[in-house]
Amino acid sequence: MSEWLNMTLGDFVDLQRGHDLPSGRRVPGPVPVVGSGGITGWHNEAKVSGPGITIGRAANLGVPTLVEGDFWPLNTTLYVTDFRGNDVRFVYHLFQMLDLAGFNSGSVQPMLNRNYIKSFPIRVPGRVEQAAIAEVLWSLDEKIAVNERIASTADSLARTHYERERCGLVGQPERLDRLARVVVGSTPSRANPDYWNQGTVNWINSGKANEFRVIEPSELITEAGLAGSSVKMMPPGATLIGITGATMGQISRLEITAGGSQNVAGVWSGDPTVNDWLFYDIQARVADLTKHASGGAQQHINKKIITDLDCVVPDAPKLAAWHSTTAPLLARVTHALVENRTLAALRDTLLPQLMSARLRVRDAEKMVEDHV
Missing domain, CATH: 3.90.220.20 (DNA methylase specificity domains)
Structure with missing residues (x-):
């Protein structure tokens, strides 16, 4: 050293x-x-x-x-x-x-x-150790960048499959609430520590929903917080819609069981093939949601705007065929982004230790070996 x-x-x-x-x-x-x-x-x-x-x-x-x-x-x-x-x-x-x-x-x-x-x-440190430290951290950043490209490519392919299938669809549109459940979230009272301290229930705010995939909760609330509020639990595969302010119209996909804040709406069906279709269909219809937003400085999409959204879903055979192609792509996206969260956490742990000489480069390299 x-x-x-x-x-x-x-x-x-x-x-x-x-x-x-x-x-x-x-x-x-x-x-x-x-x-x-x-x-x-x-x-x-x-x-x-x-x-x-x-x-x-x-x-x-x-x-x-x-x-x-x-x-x-x-x-x-x-x-x-x-x-x-x-x-x-x-x-x-x-x-x-x-x-x-x-x-x-x-x-x-x-x-x-x-x-x-x-x-x-x-x-x-001197130039040689500077380069060694930078190489350890950069190897993690490079792997994260590769995973982001993989996720982006897989998502683009899935979107292309959706657009091709959607172009050929004919039939009577149905209101979204006839195809899936639509809920708007809530926030347990911050003044009640029993709702937040030592929580075990996943809870998502609108900032966290401003992502392509939501894999980790924003915070944890308690069972008492869940029971004492209007928070409704949403399953993996639900589509999240930002409905207020800066995240209004942002669409993401829930990969965990979680509740959401009042600035988030969740949409899901009991059929995973329908869930995957709606994820892309709702994204394609964001303009139809936001054009009906109300409010002054803080624009808002209310629940009725979402439930009234007209959607067309392929018949069962076509939807199953589409899903057989799209589901592996969605799984690839999720795998890449889950791995990125692990890599980013490791990088953020190593960064202050390496930059303060509390951790030797060779020890950091051993910690990184299994991830890149």
Whole structure:
């Protein structure tokens, strides 16, 4: 294990403010335009050669984005102009660990000043160990990225099978509540600790429902919380619909038995083939749901809008044939994303330990071997 050195962030890398590039001046091209929240668009000209790192300057203060190729960093970011021989990926992980939000120099709008953070104290190893640490963490990130591509491809194929089958369908549409059960969730009282402390019942909020697959609960409630509220349990295979605010119209699929908040509606049938069909059919009909939303600043889809949605389901033989092709694809998506949750948890456990020298690289490599 190499010696770890104490220094300042200004001794470690050089940072510079990004460059203006209004939307009206951007020419479509292959170069990513990077803002404080990551890639925000594309341009035909690069300002910086990659690989490179930006950190949020005007929002997401200090939050890093790693860019593999050439890019254009916006003025809402700071970007590394000189890595001073340090490993790029290690630098990225270091920024993940640093809490720079306290260096906010803005009065009305948050702002990160590079001159203020130069003196931030850090402790880092030599170049060889930097690369070794980065390789361990990157092997997990790469496996996660592969799984995300697998899940996306499988989902796209299943969606294509749905669209082909749907195009050939004829018949009388039926209201959704004639095909499946529709429920709107609830939140047990936060003021009652008996509803939340040491809970064992899965519960999903609308933020968690803003995913393609919901595999883990947002929180756990107690049996008393379930009995003392309007929470209704939903089975695996149910389609979740975000019905309020920022997640309104977001569609996801439940892979666990869970209840949901009042900002989530659940739709399911006792027939898994119908459930899989409705998952894609409801996604295709989101515009028909959201166009009837009501409310001012906080738009909302009420239950009646969902129950009144007209749907056409293939007859039993056609649905079974469609399901025989689609079900393995949905299973592949679920497997990939379940594995990603395990990989992400391992990475998030290793990151602070490796970056603080509490865990040796060779020990971390042994922990990773079974997963990549």
